[in-house]
Amino acid sequence: MDNDRIDQIIEKHHGEPSSLIQVLLEIQSENHWLPKAALERVGEKLKVPYTRIQHIATFYKAFSLVPKGRHGIHICMGTACHVRGAGRILDAVQDRTGIKPGETDLDLKFSLETVNCLGCCALGPVMEVDGKAHGKMTPSQSAEVLKTYE
Amino acid sequence: MSDIQLEIDGKPVQAKEGMTLLEAAQGAGIAIPTLCHHEKLEPFGGCRLCIVEVEERGWTKLVVSCVFPVKENIVVRTRSEKIDRIRKTILELLMAHAPDSPVLIDLAKEYGADRNRFEKEASFCIHCGLCVRYCAEVKKKHAVGFVDRGIRKEISFIPEIAAKECDSCKECFPLCPTSYLQAAFVLTGSLSFPPPAPKPPSEE
Ligand code: SF4
Numbered sequence A: 001m002d003n004d005r006i007d008q009i010i011e012k013h014h015g016e017p018s019s020l021i022q023v024l025l026e027i028q029s030e031n032h033w034l035p036k037a038a039l040e041r042v043g044e045k046l047k048v049p050y051t052r053i054q055h056i057a058t059f060y061k062a063f064s065l066v067p068k069g070r071h072g073i074h075i076c077m078g079t080a081c082h083v084r085g086a087g088r089i090l091d092a093v094q095d096r097t098g099i100k101p102g103e104t105d106l107d108l109k110f111s112l113e114t115v116n117c118l119g120c121c122a123l124g125p126v127m128e129v130d131g132k133a134h135g136k137m138t139p140s141q142s143a144e145v146l147k148t149y150e
Numbered sequence B: 001m002s003d004i005q006l007e008i009d010g011k012p013v014q015a016k017e018g019m020t021l022l023e024a025a026q027g028a029g030i031a032i033p034t035l036c037h038h039e040k041l042e043p044f045g046g047c048r049l050c051i052v053e054v055e056e057r058g059w060t061k062l063v064v065s066c067v068f069p070v071k072e073n074i075v076v077r078t079r080s081e082k083i084d085r086i087r088k089t090i091l092e093l094l095m096a097h098a099p100d101s102p103v104l105i106d107l108a109k110e111y112g113a114d115r116n117r118f119e120k121e122a123s124f125c126i127h128c129g130l131c132v133r134y135c136a137e138v139k140k141k142h143a144v145g146f147v148d149r150g151i152r153k154e155i156s157f158i159p160e161i162a163a164k165e166c167d168s169c170k171e172c173f174p175l176c177p178t179s180y181l182q183a184a185f186v187l188t189g190s191l192s193f194p195p196p197a198p199k200p201p202s203e204e
């Protein structure tokens, strides 16, 4: 992400220090992660100390300080999905992708996270990929779904 | 600024509006234990050790004295069975992280806290925030900050700033109730701005 784009985002929020989180969220959603150079730029422009930016960027799960994969997998570990075997889905996905929750593979293809209830418990166990929910998963189906992503 | 009358531990105390209970008590020579309080810093209310009982119109509640503002006619108790029990538990929890902190050992004696009550989880830092806040509020250097949250919360030096500022300052070191701050600084330094290697003894 280049500095011009970062400056545009900051500009949009009138360079208000109180808009820090909004600015970070926009960079995160466009760039999928927050590179150090971007955070430093934001700090300089908004006049917010780097310690504060670092605290906020590590506090909220919405932010990532490492590059994320092209596809985000969320496995629901909420109660309903849990009792219907979410654990086995997670195992299958971990086997298939070679990564654990919170990690990204070396090809930057997938990032894996667990969540606690996606709000569609009747479909459990649920796996979400790039925001699309795949319901009533079995371990082998989850592997099949992942095959369709490039 | 009008005067406010209140009672602390049976003693009538006068305070100014906007003061905290802790300041009013200290002004009257009544000691309340604190860990995260520092007179040069904004109230933080992080450690909860300074908790006291406040009675107002017949209701008793627990408040954190370093952030609670004084109010007319309240009755404050700085020690009671309940408060001592709470302080004891807070100390025991903190000592699971920093069992050898001299400050905590002294307080533990006072409150009968058992430093082995909870399983040890040596993280050393007790998150009082004194270092972080001192560097930000007094020195305005922001060389050290918090990262992450909950059980993974840690302090972290910004190497670029620490390399420039800390060697000539180190004013936060004596504030740390454990020795974690020094340790974290030495670690940061040796990883990111190692001191020049000592010259080999010259052969004469
Ligand atoms: S390192 Fe020491 S001073 Fe800093 S927050 Fe931790 S316990 Fe407090």
Ligand code: FES
Binding pocket: A076, A077, A078, A079, A080, A081, A082, A116, A117, A118, A119, A120, A121, A122, A124, A125, A126
């Ligand atoms: S528990 Fe999985 S969607 Fe609610």
Ligand code: FES
Binding pocket: B033, B034, B035, B036, B037, B044, B045, B046, B047, B048, B049, B050, B051, B064, B065, B066, B067
């Ligand atoms: S001294 Fe009041 S909460 Fe720490």
